[in-house]
Amino acid sequence: MRWIYHPVPPAEIEELSRRAGVGPVLAELLTRSRLGKSTADTFLRPVLAGLSDPFTLPNVAVAAARLRDAIARKEDLIVLGDYDVDGVTSTALFVTVLRRFGLNPRFVVPRRAEDGYGLSRSAIDRALEGGKPALFVALDCGTNSHAEVEYLTGLGIEVIVVDHHRSKDQTLRQGILVNPHVQAEGEGEGRDLCTVGLVFKLMHGLLKQLRQDGHPQAFEFKLRDHLDLVALGTVADLVPLVGENRILARHGLRIMQETRRPGLRALMEVAGVKADQEITAVDVSYRLGPRINASGRLADAALSVELLVSEDSRFCYDVARQLDLCNRERQDIERQITEKAEKLVEAEFAAAEGIVLFDEAWHPGVVGIVAGRVTRKYNRPCIILGQEGEFAKGSGRSIDGISLVDVLGTCREHLAAWGGHPMAVGVSLAKDRVPAFRKDFAAAVRHHAGGDIAEQRLEISTWIEAGQIREALMSDLDSLHPFGQGNPEPLFGVRGVVLRQPPEVFKEQHFRFWCDDGDGRRLAGVAWKMARRLPPVGSPIDLAVELHWNHFNGRKTLQLELVDWRAGPDS
Numbered sequence: 001m002r003w004i005y006h007p008v009p010p011a012e013i014e015e016l017s018r019r020a021g022v023g024p025v026l027a028e029l030l031t032r033s034r035l036g037k038s039t040a041d042t043f044l045r046p047v048l049a050g051l052s053d054p055f056t057l058p059n060v061a062v063a064a065a066r067l068r069d070a071i072a073r074k075e076d077l078i079v080l081g082d083y084d085v086d087g088v089t090s091t092a093l094f095v096t097v098l099r100r101f102g103l104n105p106r107f108v109v110p111r112r113a114e115d116g117y118g119l120s121r122s123a124i125d126r127a128l129e130g131g132k133p134a135l136f137v138a139l140d141c142g143t144n145s146h147a148e149v150e151y152l153t154g155l156g157i158e159v160i161v162v163d164h165h166r167s168k169d170q171t172l173r174q175g176i177l178v179n180p181h182v183q184a185e186g187e188g189e190g191r192d193l194c195t196v197g198l199v200f201k202l203m204h205g206l207l208k209q210l211r212q213d214g215h216p217q218a219f220e221f222k223l224r225d226h227l228d229l230v231a232l233g234t235v236a237d238l239v240p241l242v243g244e245n246r247i248l249a250r251h252g253l254r255i256m257q258e259t260r261r262p263g264l265r266a267l268m269e270v271a272g273v274k275a276d277q278e279i280t281a282v283d284v285s286y287r288l289g290p291r292i293n294a295s296g297r298l299a300d301a302a303l304s305v306e307l308l309v310s311e312d313s314r315f316c317y318d319v320a321r322q323l324d325l326c327n328r329e330r331q332d333i334e335r336q337i338t339e340k341a342e343k344l345v346e347a348e349f350a351a352a353e354g355i356v357l358f359d360e361a362w363h364p365g366v367v368g369i370v371a372g373r374v375t376r377k378y379n380r381p382c383i384i385l386g387q388e389g390e391f392a393k394g395s396g397r398s399i400d401g402i403s404l405v406d407v408l409g410t411c412r413e414h415l416a417a418w419g420g421h422p423m424a425v426g427v428s429l430a431k432d433r434v435p436a437f438r439k440d441f442a443a444a445v446r447h448h449a450g451g452d453i454a455e456q457r458l459e460i461s462t463w464i465e466a467g468q469i470r471e472a473l474m475s476d477l478d479s480l481h482p483f484g485q486g487n488p489e490p491l492f493g494v495r496g497v498v499l500r501q502p503p504e505v506f507k508e509q510h511f512r513f514w515c516d517d518g519d520g521r522r523l524a525g526v527a528w529k530m531a532r533r534l535p536p537v538g539s540p541i542d543l544a545v546e547l548h549w550n551h552f553n554g555r556k557t558l559q560l561e562l563v564d565w566r567a568g569p570d571s
Contacts, residue, residue, distance in 0.1 A: 001564055003544065005460040005493065008032055016040065026476040028462045029490055044479045046247040048224060054205035057190045057198070059178045063160050064205035066135065066176060068213070070103065075134040077105040078127050080119060080141070081305070082195075083112060083296030085289045087140035089233030090162070090196040092308035093226055094139060097203045099309075100221055101210070105137075106130055109301040112365055113388065117417070117426055119145040119161075124152065133157060140195035143167050143182060144419060149175045162202060164195050164239075165419050166405055178202060192240045192486075196233030197248055200226075227252035228259045229308065231482075235281045236289035238423050240486025249482045253279050263307035266320035267291060277551050281482035290369075294326035297365030298333075334366045337384070338373050345378060354407070354445030355382040356438035358394075358431075362386035368395030368424070375399060379456035381407065381445050383427060385434065391416060393428040402448050410447070411440035423485065458544055458564055461490040466497060466517040469547060474558060477547060494543045496568050505531045513562070524550075525560030540568030 008031045017027035019037040022044075030040045042050065055061045070077060077098065081091030087109070095105050108127040110116065115123040118141030127136075135158050142149065142161035149172055152159050159175035167182045178198055180190035190198065203223055210218035231252025234245050241249050257279050259265060265275075271287040273279060295303045307319045341357050349355050355374060362370075367384035374382040375397040381404060383396035398404045403422035412418065414437035417428040429437055464473075469492075483489040503511040511534060513525045525545065535541050543565050550559040 001456050001458050003458045003460055003493070003542075003564070003566065005463065006032075020044075023472070023476055025462060025464060025468065025473060026479070029480065032461065033487075043246070046250050048247060048251055050247055051204075051244055052190075054201040054208070057178065057180060057201055059176055060202055060205045061209075063162070063176045063178050063202055064209050066158065066160060067098070067202075067206050068209050070135055071098070071101045071210070073134075074102060076131065077103060077135045077137060078133045079105045079107040079137045079139060080123060080127055081107065081109055081138075082118060082140035083109050083301035084140070085236035085292045086194045086196055086233040088292055088296070088301055088304045088308065089229045089236075090139040090199045091305050093196060093199050093203065093229045094137065095305070095309050096226060096229075097206070097221075097223070101215075101217055106133070107302070107305055109296070109305060110141075111300055112296060116388075116393075116428070117419070118142065119148045121148060121151065124148060128155075135160065137161075138163070139199065141165070143172070143177065143179050146170075146172060149173075162195055162198050164193060164198060165421065190244070192243055192245050194234055194237040194239045194245075196230050196237075197239075197245060200230045200248065224251070225255065228256040228261060228264060231256055232264075232284055232288060232292075235284040235482065235484055236292075238485050239421075241281070241482055241484035242486040246482075246487065249281070249484070253281070253284075253482060261308065262313045262316040263310055263319070266313070266316040267307065267323065269317075270320045270324040274551070278549075281484050285484075290330070291320075291323045291327045294330045295323055297330055297363075298326050330366050330369075333363050334369050334373075337362050337366065337370045341370055341374055341384060342377065345374065352438075352442045353380060353449060354442040355380055356385070356434065356441050357382070358385040358392050358434045360387040360431075362394075364388045364393045368397070368426075371395050371397040381441075383425075383441065385427070385429075387431070388428075390431065391428050392431045392434050394426070396420075396425045396427060398423050402445060407441065407444045407448055410444045411437060414440065459491060460493040460544060463493040463495065466494055466515065466523065467519055467521075469494075469517065469523060469558065469560070471558070474547060474549065489546055491563060492545050492547060494545060496540045497543050498540055499535060499537045502537050503527075503534050505534075523560060524557065525562055527562035530562065535565045536567075542566050542568050 008028050012031050013024055013027045016031050017024050020040045035043055079091055079094055081087040091107050095107055098105050110123040119138045136152050138161045140163055143163045143165050149159050153174045161175055162178045164181060171182050207218050207223060231249045234249050239245055267288055271291055273283045273287050292304045295301050303319055307316055310316050344357050345355060364386040367386050371382045371384040379399055381398040381402055385392040385394035396404050404425045405422050408418050414433045415427055415429045418425060420426055497515045499513055499515055503513040505511045509529050509531050511527050511531050515523050517523055544563045545560040548559050548561055550557050
């Protein structure tokens with residue numbers, strides 16, 4: 001692994017430190033992010049007042065007006081949301097708000113095995129079994145569903161699509177589409193928002209219109225109380241946590257901390273997310289999100305929507321436990337597929353710039369997670385495919401700097417269906433096209449990479465002394481939360497660390513270690529899945545670490561989380 005550090009001019013660090021009133025380490029991190037004094041203030045102190053007028057987003061005013069009419073006429077609505085966390089939270093937010101205004105929207109979530117992805121005809125027909133509504137709303141899907149939207153409008157049903165996926169060709173000819181990727185120019189307003197963020201903006205617009213009408217309920221309703229759902233979907237969907245996403249996620253995680261939503265509290269309990277500890281993006285990414293996703297991967301994602309909209313605590317705890325069991329099953333399946341996928345890579349595709357793996361026995365519902373693991377381990381874009389009917393179907397994940405949307409655009413002739421965003425996509429193709437697609441995918445990745453990407457790079461954010469690792473630094477880091485796409489967690493380099501006792505291996509895969517800061521103060525650290533590569537005792541080494549708080553037995557202690565180590569210059 002190649003360590004890379006690009007020094008920031010000391011004068012720039014000193015200037016920002018003085019003008020923004022922050023320490024030198026935080027000033028370097030902010031300078032590296034190209035944040036000046038004014039933008040640094042906004043970044044460190046994101047406020048809800050910083051959100052833009054929702055009506056600056058194309059078609060939000062039109063869509064909100066149509067919903068306002070539905071409320072006035074007490075119309076029947078159907079909501080169809082995708083089965084991932086973004087789709088589930090979008091559906092839950094939409095349904096929750098409209099219920100407060102006297103409507104009772106029916107909702108349906110595509111069943112992965114039966115309906116496939118998005119606004120499919122089979123999902124629509126299932127949704128219409130309870131009767132034809134006046135309005136059909138598609139969330140986190142539908143941008144490219146021309147035939148399906150025309151089918152609905154042909155039945156006399158009006159359609160609203162709220163989605164953040166990119167259009168493959170032309171925009172929808174019918175219905176109301178809210179999608180900044182399709183309608184905004186360049187880096188226009190809202191292009192980083194995922195669907196639950198767009199639904200939040202739409203609901204904000206609806207409230208503004210209802211308040212203009214003097215609707216009494218609109219003045220009592222506090223949309224900010226539902227930012228817990230927005231944060232959940234935004235963090236889980238891997239959109240950049242900058243700009244408005246940062247505002248929504250930062251405030252939403254705080255509201256999640258005190259949420260009164262029975263379903264979310266139950267989910268937090270089964271996931272081991274403690275209400276008395278600060279909830280972070282990591283909790284969403286690795287504890288809450290996977291459990292919500294598990295129902296869509298292995299069962300019916302409508303269960304997750306029911307969990308988030310229900311007011312019945314007993315029901316919510318029962319559902320949360322079901323999701324936890326689904327997640328455990330998903331983990332077992334994923335572990336088996338990952339082991340086989342890694343063996344395939346090392347045996348047959350070690351030299352490929354882009355990796356495509358297919359096995360008829362692999363469950364299409366978990367291959368996206370496996371794709372993420374393979375991508376991280378080998379530092380290459382990867383698509384993992386299982387079998388669904390006559391098709392090879394699966395998901396892809398990418399690395400920084402390579403957009404899967406661009407890559408797939410150059411080899412789309414092999415695909416029956418595909419969609420997503422730069423870091424994550426879903427694809428479907430005939431099984432006999434897999435070999436040709438594999439070849440063209442690798443060539444497209446090579447072209448877009450512009451060079452060799454085989455060697456994994458480790459970007460050091462800043463070098464610090466062990467003695468600087470104290471609560472004051474942790475306080476500065478807290479102001480940078482939440483970390484995620486577009487705002488990566490800082491990786492600190494620490495030179496010349498000497499371990500005075502052997503690392504302690506646990507669970508055969510991980511190890512704990514201890515070092516001192518040069519002043520006799522002991523620092524504790526942990527290394528995940530690195531037990532086969534233990535650092536030496538008594539010799540200087542350099543560490544690449546993240547800094548976290550560790551909560552255990554009611555105590556909060558500072559902990560180094562080792563990402564990599566290398567021999568020091570004097571060893």
